[in-house]
Each structure stands twice: as C-alpha cells, then as structure tokens.
Amino acid sequence: MKDKVQNIIRSYKDDKTRLMDILIDIQEAYNCIPDEAIETIAGQLNMSKVDVDQTLSFYHFFTNKPTGKYTVYLNDSLVAMMKGRDEVARAFEEEAGVKFGSVTEDGLIGLFNTADIGMNDQEPAALINGVPFTNLTSSKVKELVGGFKSGKDVEAMLGPVGDGMNADQRISSMVSNNCHKNSGAVLCLEYETGSALKRAVSITRESVIETVKSSNLRGRGGA
Structure with a gap:
C-alpha cells in the first residue's frame, strides 16, 4: 500500500496544496483512506497527521472505513x-x-x-x-x-x-439542467446572458457597491 500511496502523492509533485486531490485518488484506489495511508501522506507532505485527519473528517464523502466497491x-x-x-x-x-x-x-x-x-x-x-x-x-x-x-x-x-x-461525451451525466426562461415580473424577466457583468465592469467600484446596497438584497449564508 505504501508504494502505491507514495506514487499517488508524487503524481502531484509532493504538493501539500493538492491534498484534496490526493485523498480523492487514494479513496478511489482503496474505497476508503486507511490509517496507513494517512501516515504516509503526512510524512511525504511534511504535514502533521492531525492536519490530514482534519481534512479527512471535515468532508462527508471521505472515510477511513471501507464503504464497498x-x-x-x-x-x-x-x-x-x-x-x-x-x-x-x-x-x-x-x-x-x-x-x-x-x-x-x-x-x-x-x-x-x-x-x-x-x-x-x-x-x-x-x-x-x-x-x-x-x-x-x-x-x-x-x-x-x-x-x-x-x-x-x-x-x-x-x-x-x-x-x-x-x-457531452466528456461528461455524459443523467442530470437535467431544468433551466426555464419565461417572461414575467422580477426574476422571470427576459435577460441577456452576461449583461450584469458587462455593466459592472463599465462603472466604478464605488458605484457597484452603492448599487448593491441600494438594491436591499441580503446575503443568505453561502448561497
């Protein structure tokens, strides 16, 4: 296992900023991220085992237990x-x-x-x-x-x-976009794709901020 994990890490040039990619590849290889792999990752990337564990435990789809083929x-x-x-x-x-x-x-x-x-x-x-x-x-x-x-x-x-x-053949996903453009009030008005961005770059930063403030739109977490 150690050799295979080391090869995966080397494929990312021992770059600790690619930790997520490394974890994904290891999980694909073993259907989980074993403790032995965590120790190898920490050693080769010069990180503490705790730092690797924190990333592993934070994301729901990472697991250190086999979840099935x-x-x-x-x-x-x-x-x-x-x-x-x-x-x-x-x-x-x-x-x-x-x-x-x-x-x-x-x-x-x-x-x-x-x-x-x-x-x-x-x-x-x-x-x-x-x-x-x-x-x-x-x-x-x-x-x-x-x-x-x-x-x-x-x-x-x-x-x-x-x-x-x-x-597209490169994606081939069952997901449907379900995008509908209907005429109507507010959010259903017809629009030109990219028009807001074009407008934003044509005015000053101060004007952009003032427009956002005067709209009374409120943030909703990370949405």
Whole structure:
C-alpha cells in the first residue's frame, strides 16, 4: 500500500496544496483512506497527521472505513422524501440484502444516507461511486443492484443523459439542467446572458457597491 500511496502523492509533485486531490485518488484506489495511508501522506507532505485527519473528517464523502466497491449515497432531503425516497431506500435494502449505514459481508455494496446533493428537482437521487443517478424508482434500483452483482462499471449503468453540456461525451451525466426562461415580473424577466457583468465592469467600484446596497438584497449564508 505504501508504494502505491507514495506514487499517488508524487503524481502531484509532493504538493501539500493538492491534498484534496490526493485523498480523492487514494479513496478511489482503496474505497476508503486507511490509517496507513494517512501516515504516509503526512510524512511525504511534511504535514502533521492531525492536519490530514482534519481534512479527512471535515468532508462527508471521505472515510477511513471501507464503504464497498459500489458505494451508494442516497439523498434524504425533504423533497426526496416527498418524491418517493423511502420506497427507493427499501428497494436498495431488499436487493442488496443490507440496511443503510452498512456494507454487505462480501464488501461489494455499501448503502449510506446523505444530505442534499443538489438534485431536488430530480429526486429521488443518489451518488453511486460519485456519479449522480436521478429520478430513481424501485425498478431502476433492481437493475442497478443487478449491475453491481454482475460487476458492471457505474458509468455503464447510467440512464439517458441530460441536456446541455450534460450530454457531452466528456461528461455524459443523467442530470437535467431544468433551466426555464419565461417572461414575467422580477426574476422571470427576459435577460441577456452576461449583461450584469458587462455593466459592472463599465462603472466604478464605488458605484457597484452603492448599487448593491441600494438594491436591499441580503446575503443568505453561502448561497
């Protein structure tokens, strides 16, 4: 393991600012980030083990325990519940033979809950090995788990691709943009893409700040 982890780190030129990329690659290789790997990372990047652990523990999708060859994170947001999430969850458990929060004995399938993954308009949705699967149904789940058991690549189990760049061969994502432009009041007015940015660069910084203040718009956390 140590040699493989060291090679991954070297591929990023021992750059500690690429820690996230290093962790992602290691997790893809081992389905988790083992303690031995953490020690190797810390030593090779000249970081404390605590610093590596902090990054690992901060992000929900990083784990130091095996989560299965096929790791399913099913969204459990309120909208997902309203769109039939419970039925989909039951189907996963029945087909995989394991409850959410655990991994099958053979290490093949792991089922886990996760918070909002940004697919509220396409629920129920899940991330399977990091790939989004949208508009899930119990019948689709049966097909997916069958694919897991036969060893199919996750990408080979995707349904029809979405619109826009999602349909590009380099992306090939099921996600639909669901962008609608309708005439109407305020947010639904017709607009020219980039017009606000063009206006912003044509006036002074002070004018931009004053315009934002006079609009009475308020920030909402990180949204």
